[in-house]
Amino acid sequence: MKTTLREMIRGVNARINLLILMLFAGDGERDCLPYAGRVDVASLRQLTERLHEALVPVSPREEFRARLKENLLAAASQRLAAERESRIAALRRRWMLIGAAAGSLSMLSVAGIVAAVLLHQRIIRL
């Protein structure tokens, strides 16, 4: 009889703890609710409060923040300039190749015409 009563009291306690957690806990703690009935939720809630107190946001030094931004902007500008430069160089190389190919073709054509004329004249003479 005594044991049953003790178990009932423990059960009621667990439910009360659960209710407290539901009422006051944040998003994270509520996520534990499916499991919460099996554990001492009050101690978990206390633990999350302690974590909130210990893990506080910190700020970087203003000087560091400003200097890093300046350096990043300079690096970004340099990178863009280098990319533009390499694009221009690639285009220049491409046009030079096209020009050389066209030049070679035209020289070959002229040589071909001259050879054809000379051959034609030799045939006439014979």
Added chain:
Amino acid sequence: MDEYALIERARSDPEAFGLLYERYVEKIYNYIYYRVGNHYDAEDLTARTFYRALNHIAEYTPRGAPFSAWLYRIAHNLVVNWHRDRQRHQLVSLEEVILHTPLEHGEELHQLSEREDEKERLLAAVRRLPEDRQQLLILKFVEGLSNVEIGQIMGRSEGAIKSLYYRTLLSLREMLEEVPDQEPTPHPASRVTGGARGSL
């Protein structure tokens, strides 16, 4: 400005990248600071995170996750490499977090000291957690992110994050119960064993 448009602009406009930097520098710094435990390395790794982001922003493709998830991943990888490179005992100085604890209304100095000791004991326990659990606690408590956001950063589902969070709380509580009267790690500069653990 819409984040996606800003990222698109940042690929070819340094000023737009500057805006992205302003938006995320504090979050990334906080995350790294709690993973490495000192301001000097936090500054170095924050700078490296943003340089890496700048060099690879052209290859960045949003896959449903926010831009911050990409930045956190870069920061996480750098922190992991940093721990790997340090195969010696680390100097973790949490004095700024601990010593700058303000006195609460009506609180005596010895009470503040007790509060600091308790806080340090908790942080020491957190430092002994596996890396992913430390990451989860930082994102949840320092950055104030939701489970969905944490899931996007850590590459896990919301349910997996909930479950991991619950298990983390249970192990932390167990660790604190195991050594209730253990002396806290000496401060102002606490020494913890290096490696994958002990990064907070």
